[in-house]
Amino acid sequence: MSGVTNSIDMRIYAKEKYKCTLCNASLTFPFLYWEDGYRDRHGFHITYIALCNHCCAKIKKGFMADLIQCAATAELNALGYGVVLERTTSMEIEETAKLVQSEVHQLRGK
């Protein structure tokens, strides 16, 4: 099971086994829970990510952007491009565009 969890059947997981992957706090509803689908001999998932609602609020923008960047890089590398994608802000793009325009303007002025 993966996703945002409000379900009562996750209460045992929330109280007894799983803690927030980032801050180690006990999980209270709602929380994000993702598992890989494999269980050990005790029935616990081998790989999982559980994020408490406080950590979700703190990391929501950066986490999603990092996840998308990593997945996009991996997909491009699987196609043989061998690249590492870098993110930039719209403000940085605008600054770069201004610098390029300024340089073009200076070159035309000569």
Ligand SMILES: [Zn+2]
């Ligand atoms: Zn947390």
